[in-house]
Amino acid sequence: MDLNFTPEEQAFRQEIRAWVAQNLPKDISHKVHNALHLTKDDMQRWAKILGKQGWHGWAWPKQFGGPGWNVIQRHLFEEECALAGAPRVVPFGPVMVAPVIMAFGSPEQQKRHLPGIMSGEVWWSQGYSEPGSGSDLASVKCRAERQGDKYIVNGQKTWTTLGQYGDWIFCLVRTDTSGKPQTGISFLLIDMKSPGVSVRPIIMLDGGHEVNEVWFDNVEVPAENLVGEENKGWTYAKHLLAHERTNIADVNRAKRELERLKRIAKAEGVYEDTRFRDEIAKLEVDAVALEMMVLRVLSAEKSGKAALDVAGLLKIRGSEIQQRYTELMMLAAGPYSVPFVKEAMEAGWQGDYVGAAHCAPLAATYFNYRKTTIYGGSNEVQRNIVSATVLGS
Amino acid sequence: MDFDFTEDQESLRDAVRRWVDKGFSFERRHAIAKAGGATREVYGELAELGLTALAIPEAQGGMGFGPIEAMVVNEELGRGLVNAPYAHAAIVAPTLLSAAPAELQAQWLPKIADASALVVLAHQERAARYRLNHVTTKATKAGNGWTLSGAKSLVPAGDEADAFIVPARTAGADADAAGIALFLVAKGAQGLAVRAYPTQDGARAAEITLANTPATLIALDALPLLEQAVDAGIAAICAEAVGVMDKLVAITAEYMNTRKQFGVPIASFQALRHRIADVKMQLELARSMSYYASLKLGEAAPVRRRAIAQAKYQLGQSMRFVGQQCIQLHGGIGVTDEYAGSHYFKRLTVLEMTFGDSLHQLGEVSARMQDTAGVFA
Numbered sequence: 001m002d003l004n005f006t007p008e009e010q011a012f013r014q015e016i017r018a019w020v021a022q023n024l025p026k027d028i029s030h031k032v033h034n035a036l037h038l039t040k041d042d043m044q045r046w047a048k049i050l051g052k053q054g055w056h057g058w059a060w061p062k063q064f065g066g067p068g069w070n071v072i073q074r075h076l077f078e079e080e081c082a083l084a085g086a087p088r089v090v091p092f093g094p095v096m097v098a099p100v101i102m103a104f105g106s107p108e109q110q111k112r113h114l115p116g117i118m119s120g121e122v123w124w125s126q127g128y129s130e131p132g133s134g135s136d137l138a139s140v141k142c143r144a145e146r147q148g149d150k151y152i153v154n155g156q157k158t159w160t161t162l163g164q165y166g167d168w169i170f171c172l173v174r175t176d177t178s179g180k181p182q183t184g185i186s187f188l189l190i191d192m193k194s195p196g197v198s199v200r201p202i203i204m205l206d207g208g209h210e211v212n213e214v215w216f217d218n219v220e221v222p223a224e225n226l227v228g229e230e231n232k233g234w235t236y237a238k239h240l241l242a243h244e245r246t247n248i249a250d251v252n253r254a255k256r257e258l259e260r261l262k263r264i265a266k267a268e269g270v271y272e273d274t275r276f277r278d279e280i281a282k283l284e285v286d287a288v289a290l291e292m293m294v295l296r297v298l299s300a301e302k303s304g305k306a307a308l309d310v311a312g313l314l315k316i317r318g319s320e321i322q323q324r325y326t327e328l329m330m331l332a333a334g335p336y337s338v339p340f341v342k343e344a345m346e347a348g349w350q351g352d353y354v355g356a357a358h359c360a361p362l363a364a365t366y367f368n369y370r371k372t373t374i375y376g377g378s379n380e381v382q383r384n385i386v387s388a389t390v391l392g393s
Numbered sequence: 394m395d396f397d398f399t400e401d402q403e404s405l406r407d408a409v410r411r412w413v414d415k416g417f418s419f420e421r422r423h424a425i426a427k428a429g430g431a432t433r434e435v436y437g438e439l440a441e442l443g444l445t446a447l448a449i450p451e452a453q454g455g456m457g458f459g460p461i462e463a464m465v466v467n468e469e470l471g472r473g474l475v476n477a478p479y480a481h482a483a484i485v486a487p488t489l490l491s492a493a494p495a496e497l498q499a500q501w502l503p504k505i506a507d508a509s510a511l512v513v514l515a516h517q518e519r520a521a522r523y524r525l526n527h528v529t530t531k532a533t534k535a536g537n538g539w540t541l542s543g544a545k546s547l548v549p550a551g552d553e554a555d556a557f558i559v560p561a562r563t564a565g566a567d568a569d570a571a572g573i574a575l576f577l578v579a580k581g582a583q584g585l586a587v588r589a590y591p592t593q594d595g596a597r598a599a600e601i602t603l604a605n606t607p608a609t610l611i612a613l614d615a616l617p618l619l620e621q622a623v624d625a626g627i628a629a630i631c632a633e634a635v636g637v638m639d640k641l642v643a644i645t646a647e648y649m650n651t652r653k654q655f656g657v658p659i660a661s662f663q664a665l666r667h668r669i670a671d672v673k674m675q676l677e678l679a680r681s682m683s684y685y686a687s688l689k690l691g692e693a694a695p696v697r698r699r700a701i702a703q704a705k706y707q708l709g710q711s712m713r714f715v716g717q718q719c720i721q722l723h724g725g726i727g728v729t730d731e732y733a734g735s736h737y738f739k740r741l742t743v744l745e746m747t748f749g750d751s752l753h754q755l756g757e758v759s760a761r762m763q764d765t766a767g768v769f770a
Contacts, residue, residue: 001461002395003688003768009394072394251767258766274759281759284766285682285703291768292681299396313674380667387666390646390673 003295009072016080023049027347029085033260035361036347038087040165046087047120057094057118064102064110065118071301075246075294082252090162093117093124095247097170100187100236104228113168113189125192127157127171127214128237135381137172138181138234142216144173144188146223146230151175151188153196153219159375163199163212166192176231187233189225196220204371206364207342241377246298248311248376249318251291257325258287264358265332276332283324290317309389312382319372319379326366337363396684398465406465412442413473419733422474426595426736432477433511433553439475440508445483448625453502455487460625460687464632468683471636474733474740476596478513478549480629486512488622489558489575493611497577501556512577514626515545515557515601516619520567523749525560525619527568530603532561532576539610540584541576541603551599552589555580559608560619575615576608583607594743595736617694624701627748628686631708634744635683638676638715641737645669645719648734652724665722672718679711685768695761702749702757709751716741 005013028042050056059074060066069077081089089095098117101109116122133139142155153173163169169190176184190197196219201209228236261280265271271280293310300308330337336355343349344360353360373379398406416438425432439445444466449455456462463484470479487505490498490512504510521527530543541561548557557578565572578585584604592598612618646669649660659665686704689697716738720727727734745751763770 001398001684001688003685005394255765255767255770259764262762262764277762278755278759281755281762282706284762285706285758287766288685288703288768289678289682289707292685293677295394295768296396296681296684299394303395303397305397310677312670313677316670316674317678383667383670384663386670386673390642390669391650391660391666392646393650393660 005072005076009076012073013076013080016077017084019053020080020084020086023053024081024084024086025049028087031347032085032087033256034347034358035260035345035365037345040162043087043090043162044120044123044165047089049120050089051118051120054118056089056120057098057114058089059095060098060102060118064098064114071246071298075298078247079252083256085256088253090123092126092161092170093122096126096240097124097189100170100227100240103239104187104232104236106224108224109189109227123162123165123167125160125163125166125169125214127160127169127190129159130156131158135378137237138185140172140174140185142171142173144175144186144221146175149223151221151223151226153188153190153216153221155216157214157216158202158212160199160212160214161210163192163214164201164209166199168192169197169214170227172233172237175233182234184231185233185237186230187227187236188221189227190216190219190221191225194219194221204368206368207340208364208368210368246294246314249290249294249314250322251287251294251318254287254290254318254321254325257322257329258284261325261329261332264329264362267356267358268332268334268336270332279328283321283328286317286321286324290314290321293317312386312389315376316373316379316382316386322372323366323369326362326369330362330366333359333362337366340364398461402462402465405462406469408442409444409466409469410472412438413469413475417473417475419474419736422476422595423736425476426591430476430591430595430597431553432550432596435475436477436479436482436511437508439470439477439479439483444479445508446506448484449487449502449506450491453498454506455502460628460690463625463629464683464687467629467632468636468639471633471638471740472640474637474640474737476594476740478511478596480626480633481513481549482511482554484629485514485622485626486558488625489514489611489618490577492575492615492618493577497609497611501577504555510555511550511553512556512558513549513551513554514622515548515551515578516560516623517546517548518544519546523753524568525623526570526573526616528560528562528573529567530559530561532563532574532608533605535605535607539576539608540605541578541608542584542605544600544602546600548599548601550597551601552587552597557601558611559603560615561608563613570616571614573616573619574613575611575619577611578603578606578608592743594740620694620698623748624697625690627701627705628683628690630744630747631679631683631686631704634708634712634741635676635680637737637740637744638679638711641715641719641734641741642669642672642676644734644737645672645722648723648726659722668718668722672715672722675711675714679708679715682707699758699761699763702754702761705749706751706754706758709745709754712741712745713751 057066062068144151175186196217198215200213270276336359339354446455447458451457584606586602589599682704689700
């Protein structure tokens with residue numbers, strides 16, 4: 001047992017740190033460090049900077065144009081990016097659809113789609129949830145009917161994160177209704193510029209436009225956009241979930257936000273208040289324990305020994321910690337979290353802040369982060385999964 | 394960064410587990426506890442396995458193993474609910490004696506290694522709660538030696554011990570960091586009185602009083618050493634607690650799969666499934682922080698202290714939650730004496746209060762917070 005990274009790994013970390021310091025635009029990291037509004041341009045600028053370096057798909061193997069890093073290197077890259085204040089990479093392209101295309105897509109699909117994902121040019125969205133299919137995802141109804149060399153898609157997807165920017169969307173669609181729900185689902189890639197696709201905003205409780213409804217009205221999709229075999233989409237989607245392991249815990253970002261929480265608590269005069277400070281201390285222990293759990297998973301993956309079955313735990317704990325730091329930041333500012341001045345959440349605003357600049361986004365972020373225990377399989381669904389690992393059934 | 398155990402460490406684990414499976418049944422433990430909690434015989438069996446020599450340097454008849462081996466052994470002792478004072482006598486005491494004059498080390502360490510001597514730390518004072526710097530027992534220079542006067546509480550296996558390591562004040566006020574020395578007091582020393590009693594977890598402890606009792610100096614100004622040894626003890630009981638919880642969760646899962654109500658196993662009820670998921674969470678967080686504690690023991694004092702306090706805080710939270718919930722998940726049988734699970738719960742409860750409970754550790758974590766956070770902060 002050894003808690004330290006190897007000299008090679010530490011050198012790798014230094015390389016990444018230097019590169020990020022050199023290449024991450026300061027105006028973007030300023031926004032991230034202060035929870036200010038990130039525009040599409042901010043997100044895509046960073047994606048393209050990474051893409052130019054071949055790192056937008058940082059977990060990709062070399063054969064598909066990735067850096068071929070091992071799990072430790074990937075973790076170190078993610079940690080260095082997070083601590084430096086890089087925006088979260090929008091995962092739908094490089095993290096979610098790309099591994100499915102690599103594992104199950106045709107060589108033509110790989111050639112057509114992977115370069116645009118890596119370069120950050122093509123923005124992907126996720127079409128999974130539907131109004132009637134949340135936790136019960138296998139019940140999706142959005143219909144895709146085969147007609148000759150194309151599918152005709154009709155139905156609705158929802159909670160499509162940043163779908164307003166999407167060029168393409170990967171969807172779970174219903175291609176068969178005869179058997180069990182899981183057996184009639186296909187994995188389809190759809191060009192969002194196709195006639196019949198419409199995107200409507202859903203304004204969230206923080207006032208932001210982050211998610212959307214996506215409607216499909218007789219949308220024609222070439223049959224060549226089917227990934228793998230028809231009616232096997234559920235299997236592919238599960239493969240995707242298996243790819244979503246340690247970074248779901250988001251512990252690196254939690255460490256950065258703990259630093260911010262302490263800065264805010266100091267500025268608001270509550271850091272020396274024992275009752276408040278102890279709450280930060282508890283959260284700090286939570287973060288260290290989560291990080292150790294992540295490191296245990298990485299170590300097991302690296303050594304190829306018995307895999308740790310704790311993905312559900314990582315999601316539950318990571319999301320609880322995210323919610324807690326947004327909550328404590330808001331409570332630190334107390335009544336100065338109450339004003340709702342949207343312009344004050346934009347970088348470079350020249351108006352008069354109420355209280356202090358750091359107070360402006362705290363409540364909105366707190367409200368926004370209620371999503372973390374709901375998305376990606378609600379924490380209650382995760383508890384079902386975890387209980388099955390303990391009880392064996 | 395590597396959390397794999399070596400083959401030797403796995404063999405060590407297997408050896409302890411085999412002994413527990415063969416030689417330390419719940420019935421045997423229960424009988425020992427019922428008879429008052431005397432465990433010297435059990436301790437002798439641990440010595441036959443070589444476990445009491447684990448942390449002692451090879452030059453003194455020991456095995457010279459480090460914190461990871463100690464962690465492995467303590468996990469297994471926890472799993473077996475072994476009520477011998479292993480962490481106190483085999484981990485904390487040798488750490489304290491490592492700073493003693495060579496003669497004293499040569500006199501005691503080989504005997505500790507083969508368990509012919511049981512030596513325990515006697516540090517607790519009535520008003521100190523968990524503060525190691527709070528020492529009122531007085532040390533007075535007497536010719537070439539020293540005498541001690543004062544009282545110590547809750548000394549593990551106090552009436553079975555052959556010697557005590559006693560913090561006493563050579564100078565300063567009750568809570569001063571400076572002026573605390575460590576002494577060795579042998580059983581039967583003049584003016585030493587021992588009043589023993591059973592403890593809630595099926596073991597024994599004692600109140601001891603010292604009245605001008607002759608004592609041998611281990612080290613002057615020894616608070617840093619005392620902290621270091623207690624930190625090693627905390628890492629050991631964190632590991633023990635992981636073993637206790639691991640077994641208790643396994644027992645509980647088995648019970649949930651067999652116990653039927655409303656015609657179905659209670660494991661099929663979602664309210665209970667979510668509870669066991671929360672229990673599993675606390676167990677894995679605890680295991681993660683137990684590793685952290687043992688891996689951080691070798692760090693410089695401020696880093697070590699912060700890490701150990703963080704670990705014990707997590708373990709304390711986990712122990713209480715896992716203990717309480719596993720009893721609850723059992724229903725009525727969980728609150729009986731005949732049922733093994735209740736004894737696991739009681740051991741967890743005592744471990745939380747050993748070397749600082751959760752509130753105390755939270756205070757330590759809070760006071761030692763830095764601007765950055767995390768394992769590599």
